[in-house]
Amino acid sequence: MEYLGTDYGGWLVDLDFIPQDSTIISAGIGEDISFDLELIKRKNCNIIGIDPTEKSHIYIESQSNLNNFSLIKRALDNVSNDVVTMYRNTNPLHVSESILPTHKAVSNFQSYFAETISFVDLFNKYDNISLIKMDVEGSEYKIFESLISIPQSVKQLCVEFHHFCSDYTVEDTQKIIKKMSGFGFTKHYQNKPNSFAEMTLVREV
Numbered sequence: 001m002e003y004l005g006t007d008y009g010g011w012l013v014d015l016d017f018i019p020q021d022s023t024i025i026s027a028g029i030g031e032d033i034s035f036d037l038e039l040i041k042r043k044n045c046n047i048i049g050i051d052p053t054e055k056s057h058i059y060i061e062s063q064s065n066l067n068n069f070s071l072i073k074r075a076l077d078n079v080s081n082d083v084v085t086m087y088r089n090t091n092p093l094h095v096s097e098s099i100l101p102t103h104k105a106v107s108n109f110q111s112y113f114a115e116t117i118s119f120v121d122l123f124n125k126y127d128n129i130s131l132i133k134m135d136v137e138g139s140e141y142k143i144f145e146s147l148i149s150i151p152q153s154v155k156q157l158c159v160e161f162h163h164f165c166s167d168y169t170v171e172d173t174q175k176i177i178k179k180m181s182g183f184g185f186t187k188h189y190q191n192k193p194n195s196f197a198e199m200t201l202v203r204e205v
Contacts, residue, residue: 001013001014001189001200002014002015003191004034004035004038004039004042005032005034005035005037005038006032006034006035008032009030009032009033009034009035010034010035010191011035011133011158011191011198011200012158012189012191012200013131013156013158013200014155014156014202015042015043017130017131017155017156017202017203017205018039018043018045018130018131018155018156019043019128019130020043020044021043021044021045021046021128022043022045022046022128022129022130022131022153023045023046023047023048023126023127023128023129023130024036024039024045024046024047024048024129024130024131024132024133025048025050025119025122025126025129025131025132025133026047026048026049026050026133027049027050027051027076027132027133027134027135027136028050028051028076028133028134028135028136028137028160029049029050029051029056029059029060029071030051030053030055030056030059030095030096030135031055031056031059031095033047033049033060033063033069035133035158036049036069036133039131040067040068040069044068045068045130046068046069046070047068047069047070048070048072048122048126049069049070049071049072050071050072050074050075050076050117051071051072051073052073052074052075052086052097052114052115053086053095053097055095056095057071057073059095072117074114074115074116074117075099075114075115075116075117075136075139076116076117076118076119076134076136076139076143077099077116077117077118077139077142077143078118078142078143078145078146079116079118080116080117080118080120080121081115081116081117082115082116083113083114083115083116084099084113084114084116085099085111085112085113085114086098086099086111086112086113086114087099087100087101087103087106087107087108087110087111088106088107088110088111088112089105089106089107090105090106090107091105096137097137098137098138098139098162098166099137099138099139100137100138100139100162100166100167102166102167103137103138103162103165103166104165104166105137105165118143119143119147119150123149123150123151127153128153129151129153129154130153130154130155130156131154131155131156131157131158132154132156132157132158133157133158133159134157134158134159134160135159135160137162138162138165138166138168140159140160140161140162140176141161141168141172141176144176144179144180145176145179147179147183149183150183154203155202155203155205156200156201156202156203157180157185157199157200157201158198158199158200158201159198159199159200159201160197160198160199161173161176161196161197161198161199162197163196163197164195164197170196173196174196177196177199177201180201183203184203184204185201185202185203186202186203186204187201187202187203187204188200188201188202189201189202
């Protein structure tokens with residue numbers, strides 16, 4: 001396993017499971033694409049970034065000479081072409097926003113609507129997806145609970161679980177990890193030991 005990206009935006013991955021020119025689904029871009037840029041540099045990957053937040057859109061559009069990177073300005077959800085309420089961060093300097101009004105970083109009184117896109121549509125549209133990265137501020141539970149299949153080409157899931165800042169619990173996170181084991185993701189690595197917050201799940205080949 002190798003750590004790619006900054007301390008804030010990086011992830012542990014096994015580069016042997018990421019073929020050259022493969023597709024990466026990167027949901028939750030924010031204002032740090034160091035992980036994505038390293039994958040482009042090392043593996044010439046095609047990054048499909050997904051983020052509904054205006055701060056993230058401005059950040060991506062400010063990047064010069066950004067190749068192999070496409071941005072979908074939607075919220076990853078369990079269904080496509082729907083609308084979800086996004087709650088804004090209480091700190092205007094921070095980028096994280098959430099569909100969870102219980103998220104500790106957001107305001108119940110400041111929100112907007114965002115269109116959605118689902119894994120089903122992403123899997124149908126993009127071939128040779130080798131890795132999925134998700135930092136979607138609590139949406140991961142609903143999304144994973146609704147999943148019925150993951151393409152065999154996907155060998156790694158990099159997921160930030162948000163039990164530490166929402167009504168979800170570590171037990172909820174462990175249930176999702178167990179479900180992903182049923183899809184073959186039986187090796188688990190933690191960016192931060194004993195927190196179950198930032199996890200890389202690896203599928204046995």
